[in-house]
Amino acid sequence: MRARIFSKHPDLFPEKIYNMETFMWSFGILFSRLVRLPSMDENVALVPWADMLNHSSEVETFLDYDKSSLGIVFTTDRSYQPGEQVFISYGKKSNGELLLSYGFVPKEGSNPNDSVELALSLNKSDKCYKEKLEALRRYNLSESERFPLQVKGWPVEMMAYAYLVVSPPSMSQYFGEMAAAASNKNSSKTRISYPEIEEETLQFILDSCEPSISKYTKFIEGQGDDLISVNAKQANRRLLLKQLARDLCTSERRILYRTQYILRRRLRDMRGGELRALTLFNGLRKLFK
């Protein structure tokens, strides 16, 4: 654009105004302020008073053009007292998405839509590696996939993928069914379940959280003042960016910790159940000896 238009017409586009810095500023302003109006074919608009509203993940709000009053109407799910801050929802977005689009990270634990991706991979030394990979490829999946975790749980697709990773050769007849469920392309969309490998599957997901947790911890704890800043403005900006990165990592690690907590509890219940059944069985055996 600069070579094709701006530099050819310096009188219309003086470099002092049309430069990279001002472009980035305008881009940021536009994308952090524009709103989508459903009743105007989802067209986007700048709405001067509405762009003063900050985001909260706890409110459900609607902003739209109202044909009868020929104006923009803002509807909230609660009443407000004079002087109280009114919030809008920028959408059900994760903290990472909010940081990328709007430049902030919500307070820790305040965003129920926050999510983090967990990578699961086939084990290269698995006897059935080739068969499993073939099954995955049939559904456009590969030997390593990422799934979104939230504090409230994980997707059924991730459980299906994990079943496939841990399943023994004796379960090869189910590989296709597992891959289909992992890709969410199984027509019935039913939750698949294999009780015989449930425990191993949960343990596999639990172990897969570890490398991500250590990476986050290393990043959060290892952030010293290593960068030399040219001036105070630059130093402040770096500090702000570092703090945002730290906040994001802390919120994503929190979801991984929560996932591990749920998994550990389930495993403990399962193992406790198995132990009770074994004790009962041994007791009965002694009784009938």
Ligand SMILES: C[S@@+](CC[C@H](N)C(=O)[O-])C[C@H]1O[C@@H](n2cnc3c(N)ncnc32)[C@H](O)[C@@H]1O
């Ligand atoms: C549409 S504007 C909202 C009004 C803005 N606070 C202002 O004073 O002009 C969007 C920007 O507000 C800030 N913002 C909105 N919600 C926020 C929140 N919950 N926490 C921190 N900053 C927020 C972010 O900088 C975002 O890019």
